[in-house]
Amino acid sequence: MRWEGGDGKSVKRLSLEELNEVEVQLAQELRLARIALVELLSEHDDTMVEKFLESEEDHLLVSPQDILDSLRRCLLEGKGRKIIPVFAGASFRNIGVQPLLDNVVNLLPSPTETPDPEVSIGGVKGGLRQLLSGELIVEQQEKETPAKAKQKKKSALVADSRGAIKQLHGCALAFKVVNDAKRGVLVYVRVYSGSLDKGSLLFNTNLNVSERAPRLLKMYANDAIEVDSLQEGHIGVVVGLKHTRTGDTLVASAGNKANPPEPLNTLQLRPINVPPPVFFASVEPHSLSEEKRMQESLAMLLREDPSLHVSVDEDSGQTLLSGMGELHLEIARDRLINDLKAKASMGRIEIGYRECPLGPSGPVTKIFDKEVAGRKGKAGCTALVEFYDPETSPTPDTHALSVETANGNQIILLAPELQVTTNKKGHEESPFLPAGLDVGTVRTSLQNGCLAALARGPQFTFPMHSTRVTLTLHPETHIFGSDTTAASLSAAARLATSTALHNLLSNPAGVPSGSPGTSLMEPVMNVIISVDEASLGSVVHDISSSRGGHIISLDEDLPITSTELSESKNLDIESDYDTDLPPIDPSKIYAPPDPFQSPTVAGASLPPDSGNRPRTIAAKVPLKEMVGYLKHLRSLSAGRGTFVMSVDRFEKMSAPRQKAVLAELRGGY
Template sequence: MGAFPWHGRGPVVALPPGMRCMSSNLYKIPTLAKNNTCSSLRGARSDYRQLQRFSTSRTSQNGALDRTRNIGIIAHIDAGKTTTTERMLFYSGFTRRIGDVDEGSTVTDFLPAERARGITIQSAAITFHWPPGEVDETSGPQTGEQNEKAPRSSYPHTINLIDTPGHADFTFEVMRSLRILDGAVCILDGVAGVEAQTEKVWNQASTYRIPRVIYVNKLDRDGAAFGRTVREVSTRLGVYPAVCQIPWFHGGNGPFVGVADAINLQGLRWKEGEDGRTVKMSNLEQLEAEEPALAAELRRARIALVELLSEHDEDIVEKFFECEEDHLAVLPADIIASLRRCVLDQSSRIVPLFAGASFRNMGVQPLLDSVVNLLPSPPEAPDPEVSISGVKGGLRDLLSGDLIVEQSKKASVPAKGKQPKRKHGALQSSSRDAISKLQSCALAFKVVNDAKRGVLVYVRVYSGSLDRNSLLYNTNLQISERAPRLLKMYANDAVEVDSIPAGHIGVVVGLKQTRTGDTLVSYSGNKATPPEPLISLQLRPIAVPPPVFFTSVEPHSLSEEKRMHESLALLLREDPSLHVSVDEESGQTLLSGMGELHLEIARDRLINDLKAKASMGRIEIGYRESTLGISKPITKLFDKEIAGRKGKACCTAVVEPLDEQSTPQEQDEATLLDETYDGNQIIVRAPGLQIDRSSRTDEETSPFLPPGMDTVTFRTALQNGAMAALARGPQFTFPMHNTRVTLTINPATDLFGNETTTSALSSAARQATAAALQDVQFGAGTTMMEPVMNVIISVDEASLGSVVHDISSSRGGHIISLDEEVPLAGTDAAGTSESALEEEAPPPIDPSRVYAPPDPFETPSVGEEIPAAASRPRTIIAKVPLKEMVGYLRHLRSLTAGRGTFVMTVDRFENMSAQRQKAVLTELRGGF
């Protein structure tokens, strides 16, 4: 056993620094002078980019596309996503030093808020090559007979990597990144196992049919349990973990020193305290001599891996029989090929699983090899769904013309059933001509407002090539914009390029209208508008999740209000999961989002980056007031001069409660108005008012009405007066709700000719209604009402009892139903469409059939398997007062270990109990 620079396949010869060995191929890489204080990070990136020039040649795009990987890092918060990304950049030669999250020196976490909190807030895109070297489309495992068995990791590949957030508040940031990826690496904390956000992003990746591999991190920490984590993968994520590596603990129960590779039957050991570039490799015979227990477990891992693959892949069964049914004799290349087939097969539930400790620089290089070997290239990824003129299909069908022909047939059928053959053929021909002239099709999946470069639009190009200065047509907004500059992003650094080929991720600078989720197409001829049917082309849009946390935003002065709303518009363009609304009652501007941290970051962006002079405060809840009894008929005479003109009118009002059980008023000829406004019913009656409908005009008149006044003006004046009185309750000054007002006017006694004006009628109706409300207050009284939300909470079985008790006892809500199905109309609290997943739910996996190596110091509590019933999803439908839902998200997460989610909509206003009314009034009065 000897020390060698990492090369991915068995040891060959020791190389001098700066050289890399893979099989028989040598690749020159930049010297990583970690201790050289004179070398800067920016200089290393410049050298790296000179080595890896971004090729825009049309002839080399297809070859380079096979050696391209668009991957994302997904995980729960603090699982090690950014730490793993930093090691990937270091080993690929992109950086000269390893960044540290705690020091705030990482490449991908470049925002001040990210470095201050030590978390990822917005996804960062970065491009590097693995193995280090320039991608050559003429070489690779697909060319040459001598390279048939060579792994893909023997040849340099371009990796476009996106480091995504792990906090639940930034789920939408993960969603819009996932939808444009071809593969993903799911990182698990070896101590915590499968956590709440891991399950959420895993389900989102399943929705978009993204192939994945799993990396169990932090195995160097105390309490790490690799075997327990493997079993949790099967029970909580519902997949078969194909254990490709097992942890190597020194002496069986000592510190974590490396991994044992079940594919290549070798041990990989890193030296503690080094940068991880040098690894000691041992074959199975050497392991048996040094670590017999590890060697025996490695044999069991290889047998379990081959057996699992044999259940889902027929080709590996043939290889197994060719090796005379010897599990250890199956070639590593055959196992890798079988794993790749299972990963790319959407019906397979096998997911490769690897081990490591990124902070200790262990296990990252084999993970990079697995990304290249197992995850798909853009042509191998699932065909993205598109919609064109209402017809849905795959992008490849669109480019081949099949989807266009289907759309043409649908559009060419006339209403009367006549279908001229010539016209149908012309439609097919024009559609094929249109698709043949389509230069590029891209999806804007992220918009960032950069202080130096302006608005950056991140795009994934799906077909053709997006060229600089090309005219892009936005099919969502139906506008055209020119792309003056194109960038290839390296976290917060960038390199300007002339074009972005298909399958790659880039940035367009200078687009003024494009938002997150818009589809961009370019068409030959440089026309502003592409022909039909391309103007209706839509790549799969993002379902924006409903907000669950809200706060108010107030400008420091009226002069700053316009600036604040402009800044909020920029913020919404960046992050569509934020919502801005204006409360009609209080006049407050309300900002809603996915959680407290989400709004805190939005506030920082609003004040520090966009320089808006505003502050966030408490939400003012709009309470209501309702009558508890019927008033006596109250008559009021208005007799006063208004603006120098005498006004006189009389009106009688009766106020009573309005609810579902109240009997409706009888309609007769005397009823001029019977309508409901804002939860209140207003009835206007004028017995004896003779209406003349014989006029040539549409106006209804009456001889009893004052001159120049028609019935429409008459009842509108009375209605406005009643509404003005209902806007302020008699006891608590809140607007009235569930109140019926009946206004009665006798034309003979209550109207006074020219003295009765519209303003006089409104004033009389207002005074009569207000007096009737006062009469109710001194009689049956009034009560406060509060908005009640219809809440749908999704939890697991283990947390069901505590959440139900909290809703019914602590928050004054009542449970409507408990149901195991999720009736969210295809959208969960994270905004993920799960209808496809719930239609054909796969059967649960028996964890006893899953291979998992024993954990050192394993106890029954640690090794206990999670019962399937405890993790079964349950849904609670309840009605809860809005006041109790302010800040509920954080409380729900604490009750459910972070796994609970909810959505809510306004249901109605309900009367408050005396005890609750007293508590709310005390709070509104400042505790007095």
């Protein structure tokens, strides 16, 4: 296939015979590629072996349709583990789009052949078909119901949940949000069950808000056709939604109710785990009159990309945009200024550091007693802050009201005197709580207050990490009848946790060793660098000496070990790395000759100790030292080096490094 012109629309097809007359060398390479493809498929597909024998053992006589059928069988049976088709193209010039789309249809599974979509409901994960059949709810209720409960009560709970599922009129995933200049905000959705109807109320289970769908569209490239409903399996666009973001789940209830019954209000389709941001840059409007427009544009960016975060620095008042990397923030800046037309500028890219305690703070009890929204609120709480390491810290008390781990911190709620029991309906209750306040609300309020305090460290104002907070609630001294509300409990938890954090810098009572203080932590990256033999020494020296990293391995197939993966998960980062995948044998992969190779290297007989032999370096390097590293790597490796990196964990800084980083953050003072 030859693309003629610069727009990628005109494609000329040549047979192998026709190509042989024009470019003999390219035709010969295509023959080698076809032989390699048939040989590879024959290793995984017995039918391809039969077709090969029927073709008189001539690789070129195997029909294209037989190859497509074999590829499809390998993809479906091996679930993408054995064979991975790779297509080449140039998206900037629209080259290679047509064969890619054709083979999406030819090779990928149809909706009926795909595995059961993953859902999460009530904290339990499973498949969508399991949910609709009621099996997932049975599992959930069995986990929630105490072991001593009677079978009749369990059956009633299951029946209630199945009745709620029957009220599910439709559920869809908002997989893309686009700001269209003419039509406004377009929310692209895929309907996984039932249907979405025009004018229906859609409940967003991520944001707990209901929105009406005034218009539904089916898109055909740039053309849109308005429809009355989107059926199961269809992809369409909802116009007019004001809050829905990328990755949100939309649920429609029977009878067009605003709020679906439990547990439907917690249903999430293909839940996304977004890693914490590690880069941030300041965003400033050109004038005060442009600030509102800038905030609206930033809100639009956040709806499109859930891995972006916006926060406001309390000290400087600056608006900070956080993302996953340099390129991520550069694309966000381009979208903000060029596409959304915001009159703003972005400051230099900075690193998102963390702060951690170096010891315990001692218990701190605080009573919150103020008016909240015109209503008197009074509640108390005791907080204890200490360093937390998932591997070495002691196991939490088994009788704790809850143990929550988020953003590298752990929150333990203790309330032994509440005497929490489970009623006939499976709900937790306590005789010591005032009317209108249940155990679930108390748990959520205390956790939210604690998380708010952990968002800002006491010494360096960075978010806390590797911190364990133990909150204790005593009904006699911390609950004050009807004056104790969810808001006052949350405020008490925040006040107690914040005071305990500041006690780390002073001399709190009960801590004989004095103030333990806090330390800065920085993100350390798993970096895998690919260079040639000639550049290996200079790159290794640069990583280990100039950038403060250390080399893990050279030329290993699995440079990231399972223990390192478990450490990365402590950052709440879900890794897609699958240790069950078979190793890749490069000798079985066909690749055409490198057109940029020097003539001395292009020969077939390359000695094993040649300076152009590819080498792989696995290292751990502080993220700060990786900012702008690509340009430096290319200068060290004559433009041939590449690297990939992922967050490994946050580590404490040494005293000299912390002093240098703080001096740089403060502008050298």
